Amino acid sequence: MSAPRLCVGIDLGTTHCALATADAEGDDAPRALPLPQVVAPGEVDGRALLPSFLFFPAAAQFAKDALALPWYPSARDVVGSFARSQGARTPGRLVASAKSWLSHSGVDRRAEILPVEAPQDVPRVSPLQASARYLAHLRAAWDEAHPDDPLEDQDVVLTVPASFDAVARELTAEAAELAGFAQAPVLLEEPQAALYDWVAQRGDAWRDDVTVGDIILVVDIGGGTTDFSLIEVCDHDGSLALERIAVGDHILLGGDNMDLALAYVVQARLEDEGKDLDEWQLRALTHAVRGAKETLLQGDQDEVALSIPSRGSKLVGGTIRATLTKAEVWSMVLDGFFPMTDAHARPQKAERAGLTALGLPYAADAAVTRHLAAFLGGAREEHPAGHSFVHPTAVLFNGGVTRAPSVREKVLEVLGAWVTAEGGRAPSVLEGVDPELAVARGAAYYARARRSGGLRIRGGLSQSYYIGIERAELAVPGVPPRMDAVCVAPFGLEEGSEVELQRTFGIVLGEPVSFRFFGSPTRHDALGTKAPLREVSELAPIQTTLDGEAGTVVEVRLRVRATEVGTLDIEAVPVDPAVADTSGWALRFDVRGAGA
16 A cells, blocks of 8 residues: 555544644645535535534434435434534434543443433434544545545544543544544644644744743633643754643533523523523523624624524514623623632532432533633642742643633733742743644644654653552451552653553452552652552543453563553563463453443
8 A cells, every 4th residue: 555645633522523634745734624514404515613513303304315415315313513503402312522421431431321311212322423423424524525545545643632531542542443444543632733733834933932941831722621731842852842741631611611601691681571481492592692702702793683582472573582792791701711810729619419410520610710720730749939830931722712812811811910920921822823723733734743753742641540459458347458559651651652560469360350540630650659549530440350260369560551542551461471371461441431
């Protein structure tokens, strides 16, 4: 097979997907490609973004060919723009936030649980299947537009949040396999992809904008999630290099929260006028508010008219009329979600009710700035004298919410106040990035850099990983055996690298056992270090029965390899090979999730 002619970047986003390409041997900046999708019954159009929504219509809701695509002529479901608009009217038939569900360890991510509140007659899919459905659409759209260069013959890079753990990354790679990708795409963290796009847009001039010691804060606020990363400018053999040094939590907080908050503002005003909205109308209002919010944050209009369909016969014209004003948007979004806080502020934790609806673990605190303060305060274990948190010197904005100049200005205002209060210099902005297309374009740039030996951000694993080791202690009534979390893969371990713990452990053969694993994006422990269980998060366990005589305990060392897709290959190697009939036992994550 000949060498790939094109490099392809795929952004599998929580609310939007995008696709970009670049010539494998060229030096042109990557370009985003239009994505054909159904935009109305019987109408297909190419859009820069494919909304990450899947809609299941009722049996006779549309004509036979209304949802047809060139590669899917008999389609009975729909993804993209039309799926999103229809879901606003019939939310019980809409799959949304599949990517967040894919990273949610509290559910079985292979189980057909979406849409969560779907009626009995609505088909259901798993988070894995929904993600595969979006990727299959992107693959088919590419192959339709490039019949002589099918996607399976190109260099493909697929992006994931930096905060995705090894299990979520493995599931993402599996979704690509289900979507028909001939080989697993290389995975790249979204903040790194956004920075690669900035480098591509700037060309060689990027080196004039930063200097050794600079710390770039990537602020990624999308429709459903917020992520933070820190990338440091280093000197590597006399040349500028980039290294990812910290990754924040995957925070389920974004533009969707802002839309709902504004919908509540309008709803309260309508109720004062004697116009009550039911749940269906509130969802329709939330959908209408989304576009109005973007207009008012980015433009010069003072208000935008809204129309909410009526389901009753009492309202003249069958429609409820309302407005959303710039003052309301600025007050709710800028003051509510980006309040001026202290640098030592931390997200507030709401008291939990005893019973709760099954759903995603949304952030309890809607203040993005408090989450940012927590990230910067915990990104490093030690800070320079006079600093209580990491002082970014530059900011790169990514994600649809940051398209609004007012949002960017508010974040910079808060950051600047924190840094200057400790005698630092307010951070600058790295300009020239399209917040909605940068990730896909940067992924294509990275695919080419891997081939050509161009600039690559050093990062490795985005979390430190730990295995649970049960202590050998005297039994005490009512007290389970205590457990240590031992670091088996340190933060930053480079892809393709292999490490081996010098400490030995006993492994149980021939009977069902559970291996517990933990992760932390903030702890940077050395290999073999013990971490308190309260400071690490538990991941999906490995539940298995290892070959061997039942009840046998064999002394082993653990050997760990970081793969190119960000997952871990873990092998238990006998210290004395003569004791066992095998050279080792492979331990693989149970990607079904805890409790599956």
